[in-house]
Amino acid sequence: MRFWNRLRLRTRGGRLETELQDEIRLHREMLHEEFVRQGMPPAEAARAAARQFGNPASAADLSRDEWTFPHLDILWKDVRFALRLMLRHPLLTAAAALTVAFGVGANTAILSVLETVLLNPLGMPHASRLMVARVHLDKLQMRHAPDSGVEFRELHAMTDAFSAVAAMENRAWTWQTGGQATRLLGQAVTPDFFRVFGAAPALGRFFSGDEERGVVLSYDMWQSRFGGDAGAIGRTIVLDDTPHQVVGVAPKDFRFPADAAAWSPLVLSKYRLSQRGYNMTLLVFARLRDGVTPARASGRVNRYVAGLAAGPGGAEWREMGYGIDLDPFAIYLAGDLRSPLWLLWAAALVVLLTGCANVAGLLLTRSSSRRKEIAIRLSLGATRWQIVRQLLLESLLLGTFGGLAGVALARGAVALIARLPVPGKEVLALVSLQRGMLLYGLALAMLSGLLFGLAPALQLLRESQTAAMARSRRRWFQDIFVTAEVAGAFLLVAMTGLLLRSLWTVERVRLGFDSRHLTTAYFTKPKNDPGFQDRLKAELQHAPGVESAALVYPVPLTTGGLTSGFSIRNRERLPGEPEWHGEAYFVTPEYFETMRIPLLRGRNLAASDTAGAPTVCLIDRKLADRFFPNQDPIGQEISMYKGWARIVGVTAAVRADSLEEETRPVAYYSLPQVPFFPQAAAVVRSHTPAAKLIREVVRRTNASVPVFDVRTMEERIGESLGIRRVLAMLLCVFGGISLLLAAIGIYGVMAQVVGERTQEVGIRMAMGARPGQILRQFMSQGARSGTLGLVLGVGATAAVQKWIGALLYQVRPLDAATLAAAAAGILAVLVAAVWWPSRRASRIDPQAALRHE
Amino acid sequence: MATPNPEFLKGTLDMLILRTLSRGPNHGYGIAQHIRRLSQDAFKVGEGSLYPALQRLLVNGWVRAEWGITETNRQARVYTITPAGRKQLAEEVREFDCVLAAIARVMEGV
Numbered sequence: 025m026r027f028w029n030r031l032r033l034r035t036r037g038g039r040l041e042t043e044l045q046d047e048i049r050l051h052r053e054m055l056h057e058e059f060v061r062q063g064m065p066p067a068e069a070a071r072a073a074a075r076q077f078g079n080p081a082s083a084a085d086l087s088r089d090e091w092t093f094p095h096l097d098i099l100w101k102d103v104r105f106a107l108r109l110m111l112r113h114p115l116l117t118a119a120a121a122l123t124v125a126f127g128v129g130a131n132t133a134i135l136s137v138l139e140t141v142l143l144n145p146l147g148m149p150h151a152s153r154l155m156v157a158r159v160h161l162d163k164l165q166m167r168h169a170p171d172s173g174v175e176f177r178e179l180h181a182m183t184d185a186f187s188a189v190a191a192m193e194n195r196a197w198t199w200q201t202g203g204q205a206t207r208l209l210g211q212a213v214t215p216d217f218f219r220v221f222g223a224a225p226a227l228g229r230f231f232s233g234d235e236e237r238g239v240v241l242s243y244d245m246w247q248s249r250f251g252g253d254a255g256a257i258g259r260t261i262v263l264d265d266t267p268h269q270v271v272g273v274a275p276k277d278f279r280f281p282a283d284a285a286a287w288s289p290l291v292l293s294k295y296r297l298s299q300r301g302y303n304m305t306l307l308v309f310a311r312l313r314d315g316v317t318p319a320r321a322s323g324r325v326n327r328y329v330a331g332l333a334a335g336p337g338g339a340e341w342r343e344m345g346y347g348i349d350l351d352p353f354a355i356y357l358a359g360d361l362r363s364p365l366w367l368l369w370a371a372a373l374v375v376l377l378t379g380c381a382n383v384a385g386l387l388l389t390r391s392s393s394r395r396k397e398i399a400i401r402l403s404l405g406a407t408r409w410q411i412v413r414q415l416l417l418e419s420l421l422l423g424t425f426g427g428l429a430g431v432a433l434a435r436g437a438v439a440l441i442a443r444l445p446v447p448g449k450e451v452l453a454l455v456s457l458q459r460g461m462l463l464y465g466l467a468l469a470m471l472s473g474l475l476f477g478l479a480p481a482l483q484l485l486r487e488s489q490t491a492a493m494a495r496s497r498r499r500w501f502q503d504i505f506v507t508a509e510v511a512g513a514f515l516l517v518a519m520t521g522l523l524l525r526s527l528w529t530v531e532r533v534r535l536g537f538d539s540r541h542l543t544t545a546y547f548t549k550p551k552n553d554p555g556f557q558d559r560l561k562a563e564l565q566h567a568p569g570v571e572s573a574a575l576v577y578p579v580p581l582t583t584g585g586l587t588s589g590f591s592i593r594n595r596e597r598l599p600g601e602p603e604w605h606g607e608a609y610f611v612t613p614e615y616f617e618t619m620r621i622p623l624l625r626g627r628n629l630a631a632s633d634t635a636g637a638p639t640v641c642l643i644d645r646k647l648a649d650r651f652f653p654n655q656d657p658i659g660q661e662i663s664m665y666k667g668w669a670r671i672v673g674v675t676a677a678v679r680a681d682s683l684e685e686e687t688r689p690v691a692y693y694s695l696p697q698v699p700f701f702p703q704a705a706a707v708v709r710s711h712t713p714a715a716k717l718i719r720e721v722v723r724r725t726n727a728s729v730p731v732f733d734v735r736t737m738e739e740r741i742g743e744s745l746g747i748r749r750v751l752a753m754l755l756c757v758f759g760g761i762s763l764l765l766a767a768i769g770i771y772g773v774m775a776q777v778v779g780e781r782t783q784e785v786g787i788r789m790a791m792g793a794r795p796g797q798i799l800r801q802f803m804s805q806g807a808r809s810g811t812l813g814l815v816l817g818v819g820a821t822a823a824v825q826k827w828i829g830a831l832l833y834q835v836r837p838l839d840a841a842t843l844a845a846a847a848a849g850i851l852a853v854l855v856a857a858v859w860w861p862s863r864r865a866s867r868i869d870p871q872a873a874l875r876h877e
Numbered sequence: 878m879a880t881p882n883p884e885f886l887k888g889t890l891d892m893l894i895l896r897t898l899s900r901g902p903n904h905g906y907g908i909a910q911h912i913r914r915l916s917q918d919a920f921k922v923g924e925g926s927l928y929p930a931l932q933r934l935l936v937n938g939w940v941r942a943e944w945g946i947t948e949t950n951r952q953a954r955v956y957t958i959t960p961a962g963r964k965q966l967a968e969e970v971r972e973f974d975c976v977l978a979a980i981a982r983v984m985e986g987v
Contacts, residue, residue, distance in 0.1 A: 043954065044928065044932075046952075046954075047905055047928070047953075047954050048925070048928060050904075050905075050906065050951065050952075050953055051905050051906045051909070051924065054906040054949075054951075055906070055924070076923070076924055077923055077924045077925045078923015078924065078925035078926060079923065079925060080925055082925065083923070083925030083926060083927075083928045083929065084928070086926070086928070086929035087928045087929045087931070087932040088932075089929070090929055090932035090933045090935075090936055
């Protein structure tokens with residue numbers, strides 16, 4: 025009530041003031057008139073009136089006090105004073121605010137990603153109770169492999185551990201709409217799928233038990249393709265030539281998988297539900313029953329696997345090292361992003377902390393130059409607390425400005441993150457800066473403000489102690505400062521170095537084919553057009569600007585080859601020899617010319633190797649060397665796909681799975697001879713990127729064929745290196761900034777030390793100390809703290825090696841050369857930062873120094 | 878009669894103003910005059926101290942102020958007591974009576 029009255033009065037602003045003045049003047053006039061009326065002479069009446077009224081100025085002041093907010097007004101005065109001070113040192117202010125802005129911005133952006141991907145995965149309700157089951161086969165070094173129907177059946181039966189279990193399988197439909205073929209990504213899911221995720225339909229319903237032809241649309245799909253029309257329910261859409269009826273729309277915030285536009289029912293046949301290890305294309309999700317911990321559920325699953333291995337027919341699975349892993353949904357979702365994200369977050373925190381230390385150092389320098397001002401204010405009656413409050417307010421303001429700028433930075437950064445070309449980008453595209461994150465950023469900034477404001481404030485509070493003690497305290501702070509800056513910078517620079525070395529090593533990996541000027545694009549094979557592939561190939565080969573063109577499935581460096589066990593005719597595995605595994609690619613004869621993979625022996629695949637002809641294949645050198653040493657492989661027969669195939673040639677080996685992993689032995693089949701797969705891709709070598717060309721040619725050849733995943737080979741390689749490149753780049757930025765901060769900060773602090781001790785140095789030089797001694801003394805002070813910082817930095821690097829190890833390639837986390845280089849770099853910066861102030865100290869003119877102050 | 882302690886007055890002044898206004902709206906000078914006349918010049922505090930008190934009452938919402946015309950045909954700010962002000966007055970009078978009675982009992986008891 026009082027507050028509002030005051031506010032109302034205040035908002036009347038200047039009028040209030042003049043009204044009060046008028047009122048007081050009027051009152052005095054009336055008094056004066058009355059005295060005159062009583063018969064006083066005017067002069068005496070004026071004196072009497074003044075006496076009777078009292079001091080008008082004080083009356084006005086006291087009145088004014090009634091409608092002010094005393095605390096707020098003082099605060100506002102302090103804020104204005106702080107702002108004035110900040111404007112008077114624009115460079116310092118900008119440096120401090122930018123430091124905070126960068127630290128807070130980086131932190132907020134990265135935490136936003138962590139939030140969406142890991143902490144609160146996709147905003148799923150009770151995501152910590154949601155588990156993903158995946159298979160591992162140790163013998164084949166397969167981890168996180170998809171499930172077959174059996175895993176779904178078994179988990180579904182464990183009703184004591186799980187309240188709901190569902191399976192999903194990737195779908196890529198061709199959607200015929202308005203005479204156009206669109207590729208639609210989605211999932212086929214078992215009835216409980218949405219229940220497992222705790223989602224309720226935005227419209228219509230989800231699937232019932234035995235439905236086969238329904239489809240649930242994603243909210244985005246419903247909005248963009250159906251205009252958000254409620255009448256979409258009940259409509260029929262044709263997916264893969266089969267009519268599906270739209271039964272419901274998923275809620276807006278249900279975005280799993282991130283690229284799913286629709287879900288259809290998944291009906292698992294009795295056969296699939298009983299074939300373990302076959303058709304491993306499912307992903308099984310399970311919601312924990314109330315009161316069941318993830319560990320207990322895992323135990324339950326492991327008991328099942330143990331029982332299976334011990335049971336009849338279990339030997340095979342025991343030998344394969346079969347098992348089922350139960351992971352929290354967040355871990356599954358974050359996948360390869362998990363370590364990089366935590367690492368980046370930690371790095372951003374280190375940058376923020378070194379930044380805070382730096383700003384503290386800057387403020388400390390200024391607060392000692394402000395000592396005179398503070399002394400005056402103290403002697404004018406300001407309390408120590410008021411001064412401390414003023415200092416803290418200043419740093420809080422700095423923090424707030426930095427925080428606001430940082431949040432703006434984070435907003436930009438999140439937009440950039442959503443477009444990063446890395447695996448998992450579908451999830452990253454869902455990251456947005458939420459209100460909680462904004463609060464986190466601002467809170468972090470305020471905290472930083474308090475943190476770096478504390479140093480000057482504490483120093484001031486201690487100023488009351490003897491000068492000598494204060495000085496020794498200060499040096500104590502300076503030592504800690506140098507140590508911390510060096511440790512932080514070392515940690516980041518060392519990690520950057522390790523990641524850069526890994527990146528460098530990976531980038532130099534020889535692929536075995538010429539990845540430049542290659543454009544690749546997937547298409548879905550049309551059902552009723554047997555000549556399509558031949559026509560497409562011919563059209564592409566004769567298109568302008570095309571050097572050569574071929575068809576392949578799958579495209580190297582995309583999903584990895586199709587791994588399979590194989591056998592060789594007339595040969596048995598030796599006892600104890602591991603199972604034979606290889607990868608298959610299905611290509612047209614022009615593939616090797618287009619990719620520039622040399623043919624080493626024998627003949628190429630030929631146009632005559634068609635469906636009717638005997639099955640043939642090429643093998644790569646790796647397969648030849650390992651399985652046919654000292655022996656001609658040509659004419660031998662292997663069976664990997666589609667029965668026995670005769671080897672007709674040997675090609676050079678390539679890296680086809682990823683740059684970082686050795687590719688398994690490879691067999692190349694003739695694409696027309698193995699028509700199992702619904703998709704294939706065109707590979708075109710041309711001088712200009714051929715994305716548009718491929719789309720046009722495919723449309724011309726058959727308008728009902730959707731083209732998708734069109735990218736140059738370089739882009740595919742870039743994406744497989746994406747995390748590595750982005751991580752190395754970001755850490756380069758973080759490391760560079762923290763190194764720069766350390767250099768500026770250490771220089772500033774040392775310069776201050778020298779400034780404060782000018783007199784002392786002057787006396788010592790007057791007493792005969794040589795410049796060299798002075799130089800050494802200051803240098804050694806810096807070196808001592810710096811070395812301690814290095815030691816701490818190495819310790820920190822060792823502590824985080826568990827995180828970083830997974831991100832390295834052929835470099836150990838404590839790689840001596842890298843760490844030594846980082847240490848040398850830091851030492852160079854340290855020496856430079858300490859050298860200049862120390863040299864200034866050694867050149868102090870004793871006479872001038874003694875007159876100093 | 879000696880001049881009462883101004884501090885003691887501070888709380889009482891609010892009450893006196895409210896009491897004055899409870900008879901009808903009045904301007905600052907009029908209030909001062911009224912208090913002076915009825916107290917027979919006992920409160921020799923500068924009349925200026927009336928204004929901080931009036932502002933305080935305004936802030937508390939116990940009085941309202943409007944510009945009006947005085948009986949001598951001048952522009953003046955006229956204060957009116959609000960219902961909340963009347964309640965406050967009753968409260969203060971009750972407290973004041975208690976204090977007075979207590980003082981009286983002590984003084985008579987000696």
